[in-house]
Amino acid sequence: MKEVTMETRIGISGWRYPPWRGTFYPEDLAQKNELYFASRQLSSIEINGSFYSTQSPASYKAWYSTTPDHFIFSVKGPRYITHIRRLNDIALPLANFFGSGVLHLKEKLGPFLWQFPPSFRLDEDKLANFFAHLPKTEKQAVQLAKKADRLDPDYPAAAATSQRHLRHAIEVRHHSFENPDFIKLLRDFNIALVLADTAGKWPYMEDATADFMYLRLHGDEELYASGYAPENLNWWSDRIKKWQAGSEPRDALTMAGPDPHPQKRDVFVYFDNDLKVRAPVDAKSLMHLLHVDWKPQD
Incomplete structure (x- = not known):
C-alpha cells in the first residue's frame, strides 16, 4: 500500500504590508501584483480582510485566479460573529458569511480560522452550539448560505452537491480555555486548536484535537514583531x-494529555510577525528546514 504523504503548508497572515516593499516585494512591483508574487514564494496565505468586513464574490474569484494551482488559502471568520455577536444568534451571520462568495475559492479553500477576543471566556454550551x-x-x-438575509448568496454551482470536507480552527485568548473539557469539546467536533505563539501574552496549548494542526507564530519575544x-x-x-x-513531542504542553486517537496530520503554519518584515523570511526558512518544495508552474 502506498504511504500517505501528509500536507505541509507554510505561509503568512495577509499579504498587503507597505514595509515589505523593497524587502520581500520588489520595489517596482505593482501593488495589484503582490498576491501573485507572494503565492509563488509561499504555498499558503491567510485571508485577513474577511475578519474585518464582508468580502465580495469578485474578490474571492480574483484571488482564486491570481494564485497558482495547488495553492491554499485559509480564511479568517468574521469578527462580527466572534467579537461583536460573541456567538449569540449566529445562524444568519454564518449564512451571510458562507453566502458572501468564499466558496469561489473552490479547491484552494483551506481551513477557516475563528479567533476569539481576550475578553471571551470559555462557555461550553455556547461553543458547542x-x-x-x-x-x-x-x-x-x-445549504447554510441559502438562508442569508443581507445578500444574495453567491457560490459555484458545483459546491451545492460537493462533499469536500471543510476544516475549522479556533484561536483563543483567555486563560479560562486552559481546561481539559474544552479540549474534549474540540475533539468531539474535529475542530483544531490553534497553537498560537504570542510571546507569552495569551494561552499556549499543544493539544492535538483534529485531523490537522494549525499554528500561528506571532513572535516569540515581541508580539507581531x-x-x-x-x-x-x-x-x-x-x-x-x-x-x-502521528506522534507528539515528549514535552508537549497539553491540557488533556496525548491524543487518545493518534493519527498522521496535515500541518498549516502561518507567520504573523509582520511589523519588522520577518514573516515571509521566517516562513521561507521553515519551508527549507522541512524540505517543503514550492515551485509552482503557471
Missing part, C-alpha cells in the same frame, strides 16, 4: 515533524 452550526462540507455550506532565530525554527520544525507523523 457554534461548532454544531459550522458546515462540515461544501454542500452544507451552500520579533523574528525567529535559527534554533527556534529548528525547534518548531522538530515538533511539526512529530505531529505530521
